[in-house]
Amino acid sequence: MATLRIMFPQKMSKETSEAQEITIVPQRTCVSCGRKTEKTELKRFVWGENSPLEDIPGTASGRGAYCCRNEKCVHSMKVQQKKWKRLFRL
Numbered sequence: 001m002a003t004l005r006i007m008f009p010q011k012m013s014k015e016t017s018e019a020q021e022i023t024i025v026p027q028r029t030c031v032s033c034g035r036k037t038e039k040t041e042l043k044r045f046v047w048g049e050n051s052p053l054e055d056i057p058g059t060a061s062g063r064g065a066y067c068c069r070n071e072k073c074v075h076s077m078k079v080q081q082k083k084w085k086r087l088f089r090l
């Protein structure tokens with residue numbers, strides 16, 4: 001009679017956890033210039049009361065838009081009001 005062995009998930013060994021430690025930085029597109037870059041290189045904006053607000057801690061809920069850190073891109077994102085509806089799903 002065969003013995004049915006039930007495997008319970010075990011804590012990963014040190015070796016396994018190291019092997020799985022691959023850093024993948026998500027890529028985001030700037031809403032102003034369309035440049036694709038690492039998320040950490042961009043500012044995140046969320047919808048405030050009636051204008052986009054910079055999400056400094058990056059934890060605000062809701063749909064966010066990403067924009068380069070340079071003033072030119074931030075400015076053009078802020079003036080493109082027609083885009084906001086789509087960007088923030090207003």
Ligand SMILES: [Zn+2]
Binds near residue numbers: 030032
């Ligand atoms: Zn940009």
